[in-house]
Amino acid sequence: MTALAHVPTSSGQPAAPPAARRGRYRLLPYLLLLPGAAWLLIFFALPLLQLAAASLYDPSGSLSTGYALTWAVGNYPDALQAYWPQFVRSFAYSAIALVLALLMGYPLAYAIAQKAGRWKNLLLVCVVAPMFTSFLVRTLAWKTILSDNGALVGLLRDVHLLGPDGRLLATPIAVVLGLTYNFLPFLVLPLYASLERLDYRLLEAASDLYASPLRAFRKVTLPLSMPGLIAGTLLFFIPATGDYINAELLGTPNEYMIGNLIDSAFLVRLDYPQGAALSFLLMAAILAVVFVYLRKAGTEEVL
Amino acid sequence: MRTMGHEAPAGDLRLANLTKRFGIFTAVDDLSLTIPQGSFFALLGASGCGKTTTLRMIAGLEEPTSGQVLLGDRDIARLRPYKRPVNTVFQSYALFPHLDINENVAFGLRRRGIRKVADQVDRMLALVQLEGYGRRRPAQLSGGQQQRVALARALINHPQVLLLDEPLGALDLKLRRQMQIELKRIQTEVGITFVHVTHDQEEAMTMADTVAVMNAGKIEQLGAPADIYEFPATAFVANFLGQSNLLAGEAGGTSGDHVLVSAHGGRFSVPAARARLDRGPVFLGVRPEKLHLVGTAAEVPAGHQHVGGVVTDASYVGVSTQYLVKTAWGSELSAFSANSGVGGQLPVGAPVVAHWDPRHAFLLRREPGEDDRTTPLLDEPPVSVLS
Ligand SMILES: Nc1ncnc2c1ncn2[C@@H]1O[C@H](COP(=O)(O)OP(=O)(O)OP(=O)(O)O)[C@@H](O)[C@H]1O
Ligand SMILES: [Mg+2]
Numbered sequence: 089m090t091a092l093a094h095v096p097t098s099s100g101q102p103a104a105p106p107a108a109r110r111g112r113y114r115l116l117p118y119l120l121l122l123p124g125a126a127w128l129l130i131f132f133a134l135p136l137l138q139l140a141a142a143s144l145y146d147p148s149g150s151l152s153t154g155y156a157l158t159w160a161v162g163n164y165p166d167a168l169q170a171y172w173p174q175f176v177r178s179f180a181y182s183a184i185a186l187v188l189a190l191l192m193g194y195p196l197a198y199a200i201a202q203k204a205g206r207w208k209n210l211l212l213v214c215v216v217a218p219m220f221t222s223f224l225v226r227t228l229a230w231k232t233i234l235s236d237n238g239a240l241v242g243l244l245r246d247v248h249l250l251g252p253d254g255r256l257l258a259t260p261i262a263v264v265l266g267l268t269y270n271f272l273p274f275l276v277l278p279l280y281a282s283l284e285r286l287d288y289r290l291l292e293a294a295s296d297l298y299a300s301p302l303r304a305f306r307k308v309t310l311p312l313s314m315p316g317l318i319a320g321t322l323l324f325f326i327p328a329t330g331d332y333i334n335a336e337l338l339g340t341p342n343e344y345m346i347g348n349l350i351d352s353a354f355l356v357r358l359d360y361p362q363g364a365a366l367s368f369l370l371m372a373a374i375l376a377v378v379f380v381y382l383r384k385a386g387t388e389e390v391l
Numbered sequence: 392m393r394t395m396g397h398e399a400p401a402g403d404l405r406l407a408n409l410t411k412r413f414g415i416f417t418a419v420d421d422l423s424l425t426i427p428q429g430s431f432f433a434l435l436g437a438s439g440c441g442k443t444t445t446l447r448m449i450a451g452l453e454e455p456t457s458g459q460v461l462l463g464d465r466d467i468a469r470l471r472p473y474k475r476p477v478n479t480v481f482q483s484y485a486l487f488p489h490l491d492i493n494e495n496v497a498f499g500l501r502r503r504g505i506r507k508v509a510d511q512v513d514r515m516l517a518l519v520q521l522e523g524y525g526r527r528r529p530a531q532l533s534g535g536q537q538q539r540v541a542l543a544r545a546l547i548n549h550p551q552v553l554l555l556d557e558p559l560g561a562l563d564l565k566l567r568r569q570m571q572i573e574l575k576r577i578q579t580e581v582g583i584t585f586v587h588v589t590h591d592q593e594e595a596m597t598m599a600d601t602v603a604v605m606n607a608g609k610i611e612q613l614g615a616p617a618d619i620y621e622f623p624a625t626a627f628v629a630n631f632l633g634q635s636n637l638l639a640g641e642a643g644g645t646s647g648d649h650v651l652v653s654a655h656g657g658r659f660s661v662p663a664a665r666a667r668l669d670r671g672p673v674f675l676g677v678r679p680e681k682l683h684l685v686g687t688a689a690e691v692p693a694g695h696q697h698v699g700g701v702v703t704d705a706s707y708v709g710v711s712t713q714y715l716v717k718t719a720w721g722s723e724l725s726a727f728s729a730n731s732g733v734g735g736q737l738p739v740g741a742p743v744v745a746h747w748d749p750r751h752a753f754l755l756r757r758e759p760g761e762d763d764r765t766t767p768l769l770d771e772p773p774v775s776v777l778s
Contacts, residue, residue, distance in 0.1 A: 287485070290487060292452050292472070293486075294487075294498070294502075295471070295472040295473045296450055296477075296478060296481075296545075297473075297478065297498045298473045299498075299502045300473055303502060307487075307498075308489075311489045312489055
């Protein structure tokens with residue numbers, strides 16, 4: 089402090105703030121972090137620990153006889169052995185849904201961000217509007233849309249894309265369509281945010297420098313929308329992989345994804361160790377996929 | 392050029408009745424001009440007069456409302472921009488933020504399928520004095536450095552026509568002069584047609600073969616720099632390119648090969664060759680450096696014409712002294728006098744006589760009712776020794 093007091097401050101710069109005030113500013117970020125951190129600790133980290141413990145319970149226990157923590161690591165290979173097809177299916181369905189969503193979502197986000205003009209806000213509301221109703225209700229609505237005596241199936245049968253008694257409901261197609269629809273906004277919104285910031289003058293420059301519209305897209309638009317694209321695909325892919333509502337309502341047990349099994353392990357079969365082990369396996373698998381993906385696609389802005 | 396696959400017949404750039412309207416606003420109004428192949432054409436004009444819009448129509452980034460853009464005898468007005476042998480240095484630079492400087496500069500070459508670009512890029516970066524900056528991103532460069540990258544990115548393609556929209560605006564004086572010399576050298580060596588938009592009159596005059604002064608979407612005057620400066624066609628040009636003292640008067644016909652003018656109670660004459668008209672309301676114009684100050688009417692050289700006044704301001708700017716002289720009718724004329732060591736400084740308040748050689752004066756059309764037009768000194772940025 090005394091040393092500070094002797095530093096001449098006539099150089100036009102404001103004098104250094106007193107140490108006490110500076111100290112408070114240094115603490116401020118942590119104070120701001122506190123509510124969120126506490127929330128995460130109580131409602132995420134602790135339950136996660138609890139779940140990790142449950143995945144290592146003795147599998148022969150039950151809710152009525154009680155569980156013992158026996159570090160039963162074997163729960164994991166057992167669960168994987170029993171349910172690997174559902175794992176593969178979860179990733180396959182959400183990957184196909186992701187591709188469909190990208191094919192629809194990128195042009196949509198681009199059009200809203202760059203071409204919509206004064207309709208921009210209205211169109212954004214339209215993208216988000218389905219979220220105003222519950223996930224369950226939306227999926228049930230798809231059940232009606234895809235039902236055997238609905239207009240869509242009728243039309244597809246008329247044009248012979250479906251056989252006379254072909255159906256959509258209770259098929260993998262229905263589940264994938266449901267996933268695509270339900271998670272589309274999570275893909276579109278971050279993409280929109282990226283594309284909105286894209287300076288059209290860069291496209292003019294590209295075009296001035298001999299880039300056809302397609303090349304300009306590949307070399308300028310796409311790289312510049314990468315942050316939104318990565319965020320959007322993650323926000324789409326992660327919940328879609330763990331989803332169980334779509335398979336439950338639009339599919340049959342033949343379309344069950346890993347989420348359905350976790351659901352039934354906890355709520356129907358009451359096999360807590362297996363449910364917990366499946367949850368962790370799913371988490372690990374998604375983390376692995378995301379890690380590889382970011383390694384491949386990540387620019388320094390993302391990582 | 393050969394790799395571009397759309398070799399155009401060599402030729403002049405011609406704009407024919409080119410018009411661009413944004414809604415009811417006419418940004419470019421029936422523009423017609425010819426820019427010979429390989430020439431350096433400068434476009435001058437106040438902010439918002441339509442210079443960028445004109446360039447954008449040549450580049451293909453803006454569709455003309457009507458009119459033609461001809462290169463040789465091919466109308467390119469409706470060709471997509473990436474099919475035109477034209478490159479632009481954008482006023483806003485428009486560098487690609489996700490590419491490093493090397494890739495920014497190489498962008499045009501790569502799009503034309505040229506694989507080995509490193510040598511050309513290095514040479515180009517050396518030319519704009521940015522060696523060693525190749526791995527940086529545009530955001531890591533200063534404004535002037537970014538501008539030079541924009542220049543390199545366009546120049547490297549050796550287009551048939553290069554459009555430069557204030558390409559040196561962000562550079563300091565020394566660097567700007569160096570770049571001007573480089574640009575001029577490239578232009579003469581490679582024979583590219585340059586269309587150069589600038590706010591720097593000196594730049595336009597020293598570099599260009601032809602200067603066009605634009606005002607409100609129209610070309611007011613087009614010609615060699617010296618011709619325009621010495622004999623402007625309109626009052627706008629007279630004060631946009633350099634400055635002028637314009638005295639409101641009435642032309643009263645010719646006598647011999649002179650046009651007679653009466654202004655503010657005095658009688659003057661201008662050689663007919665330097666008069667745009669010989670009857671009706673006119674401006675009698677004299678450039679400040681052609682206006683000389685002496686103490687008494689007796690000292691005025693034979694054949695010169697003069698008006699009396701009082702010095703109201705004298706600014707010493709090193710190479711010259713700039714005076715404001717208030718006339719009897721209240722207008723302030725400006726006069727530059729070279730500091731050649733001959734004659735001393737005139738003090739403020741001194742009565743003086745301002746005289747000029749009528750062969751240096753010019754006569755322009757004046758709208759009836761318009762008064763004298765004399766520009767304040769601060770219009771022309773002097774090379775000040777003080778600041
Ligand atoms: N897309 C547009 N929509 C409406 N008006 C426009 C558009 N682009 C340009 N203008 C108008 O056209 C006029 C000419 O613009 P332009 O950009 O050509 O000016 P400029 O001569 O290049 O000016 P500066 O020297 O400031 O760059 C301006 O008044 C501008 O407001
Ligand atoms: Mg402009």
